[in-house]
Amino acid sequence: MSTKRIAGPEIERLIQLLAKVPGLGPRSARRAALHLIKKKDQLMAPLAGALAEAVEKVTVCSVCGNVDTVDPCSICTDPRRDGATVIVVEDVSDLWALERAGAMNAKYHVLGGTLSPLDGVGPEDLNIRSLVDRVAAGGVSELIIAVNATVEGQTTAHFITDQLEGLDVKVTRLAHGVPVGGELDYLDEGTLSAALRSRTSF
Amino acid sequence: MSTKRIAGPEIERLIQLLAKVPGLGPRSARRAALHLIKKKDQLMAPLAGALAEAVEKVTVCSVCGNVDTVDPCSICTDPRRDGATVIVVEDVSDLWALERAGAMNAKYHVLGGTLSPLDGVGPEDLNIRSLVDRVAAGGVSELIIAVNATVEGQTTAHFITDQLEGLDVKVTRLAHGVPVGGELDYLDEGTLSAALRSRTSF
Ligand SMILES: [Zn+2]
Numbered sequence: 097m098s099t100k101r102i103a104g105p106e107i108e109r110l111i112q113l114l115a116k117v118p119g120l121g122p123r124s125a126r127r128a129a130l131h132l133i134k135k136k137d138q139l140m141a142p143l144a145g146a147l148a149e150a151v152e153k154v155t156v157c158s159v160c161g162n163v164d165t166v167d168p169c170s171i172c173t174d175p176r177r178d179g180a181t182v183i184v185v186e187d188v189s190d191l192w193a194l195e196r197a198g199a200m201n202a203k204y205h206v207l208g209g210t211l212s213p214l215d216g217v218g219p220e221d222l223n224i225r226s227l228v229d230r231v232a233a234g235g236v237s238e239l240i241i242a243v244n245a246t247v248e249g250q251t252t253a254h255f256i257t258d259q260l261e262g263l264d265v266k267v268t269r270l271a272h273g274v275p276v277g278g279e280l281d282y283l284d285e286g287t288l289s290a291a292l293r294s295r296t297s298f
Numbered sequence: 299m300s301t302k303r304i305a306g307p308e309i310e311r312l313i314q315l316l317a318k319v320p321g322l323g324p325r326s327a328r329r330a331a332l333h334l335i336k337k338k339d340q341l342m343a344p345l346a347g348a349l350a351e352a353v354e355k356v357t358v359c360s361v362c363g364n365v366d367t368v369d370p371c372s373i374c375t376d377p378r379r380d381g382a383t384v385i386v387v388e389d390v391s392d393l394w395a396l397e398r399a400g401a402m403n404a405k406y407h408v409l410g411g412t413l414s415p416l417d418g419v420g421p422e423d424l425n426i427r428s429l430v431d432r433v434a435a436g437g438v439s440e441l442i443i444a445v446n447a448t449v450e451g452q453t454t455a456h457f458i459t460d461q462l463e464g465l466d467v468k469v470t471r472l473a474h475g476v477p478v479g480g481e482l483d484y485l486d487e488g489t490l491s492a493a494l495r496s497r498t499s500f
């Protein structure tokens with residue numbers, strides 16, 4: 097990308113910041129900036145306001161690690177949710193994905209990542225202590241560890257399970273299997289083996 | 299996409315607005331929102347500020363149709379530019395693309411689109427009258443019509459040429475080298491430079 101200045105400093109700065117938004121690159125950022133400028137009243141002004149409001153109001157839930165505009169978050173304080181079941185996820189994006197799936201009426205605990213010694217991420221960098229404390233405080237009967245099926249995810253799941261030793265909680269994990277709509281010949285052997293081992297009756 | 303609310307209304311609204319930004323869709327908008335929330339101080343707050351500043355300051359140049367924070371725009375008032383050569387473009391994005399190519403030290407005229415009877419876009423919807431007036435006022439010796447190599451672009455170019463009948467100005471167009479059906483914004487700088495160098499008379 098050329099660094100030639102093509103507009104005033106305010107527009108240049110806007111393009112540079114937009115280019116840092118995931119999903120946009122330098123070229124998309126220019127198109128986005130121009131679109132925003134053209135839709136000043138319909139889009140740019142409301143977006144500026146929504147961002148400013150989010151900057152002011154969004155906070156991390158002190159109970160579960162979710163992001164919301166209230167603390168504790170609206171999931172933690174939702175009386176219709178079954179607080180006895182807590183789904184442990186790596187990231188808020190996973191919480192959102194599970195909520196969209198709408199499969200469980202449970203509460204959550206967001207770890208904030210996975211253990212990764214090579215990247216210098218240890219247990220103290222994740223919300224593990226608060227998870228153990230939450231279980232120890234009572235009221236949680238099942239912990240569904242819904243971390244990614246990666247080496248780091250599984251290492252983190254095992255570490256958490258060890259930390260919960262002696263506490264009265266059932267620890268489960270997501271089933272391995274063929275994704276709904278997935279084609280067998282695109283799946284790796286590990287997934288296929290797991291799907292075969294966990295086969296169910298028609 | 300599920301319409302299930304996965305976060306507070308402020309975050310939902312931010313996601314909905316981000317989804318309207320070109321380059322982002324509903325899924326990317328959620329990822330973008332989450333990234334912005336995580337980088338609140340480094341990215342979300344500065345972006346909110348840059349957008350608010352742009353909302354307040356960005357304006358359309360009354361001379362050429364470019365967008366800038368000053369009117370007339372900084373290209374129109376740049377004394378180092380050759381005002382005798384005016385490049386006519388459809389959109390500000392084309393102006394930006396030509397500026398990045400850096401091939402011509404000229405001024406511009408932004409039409410704001412192309413003639414498109416089917417879409418109800420007539421001459422009065424474009425900055426054509428102001429272009430003719432600008433040429434009639436004198437001082438412009440060459441008009442380079444750098445519209446897209448589409449049917450609408452070429453129709454618009456011919457219409458403009460007709461309007462300039464009798465005025466003392468040389469009208470040229472970009473050389474072939476611009477792919478038929480191609481949009482300027484997507485072309486590499488070398489192609490744009492070559493097309494400008496090989497411009498031909500109407
Ligand atoms: Zn919470």
Ligand SMILES: [Zn+2]
Binds near residue numbers: 363
């Ligand atoms: Zn101007």
